[in-house]
Amino acid sequence: MTKPLPEVRDAGPEAMANPPEGWDEVDEASDESFPASDPPAVYREPPKRG
Numbered sequence: 001m002t003k004p005l006p007e008v009r010d011a012g013p014e015a016m017a018n019p020p021e022g023w024d025e026v027d028e029a030s031d032e033s034f035p036a037s038d039p040p041a042v043y044r045e046p047p048k049r050g
Contacts, residue, residue: 012028024044029041
């Protein structure tokens with residue numbers, strides 16, 4: 001007998017039990033693509049030095 005699959009929550013902080021304080025487009029893209037093997041195509045800009 002196989003175990004039933006767990007429910008999958010909707011993407012976004014509204015559907016999280018403990019949502020993060022900050023949420024941006026990179027977080028959204030990553031959350032929407034989970035569990036994908038490829039990272040989202042949206043990246044944060046590296047911090048500016050100097």
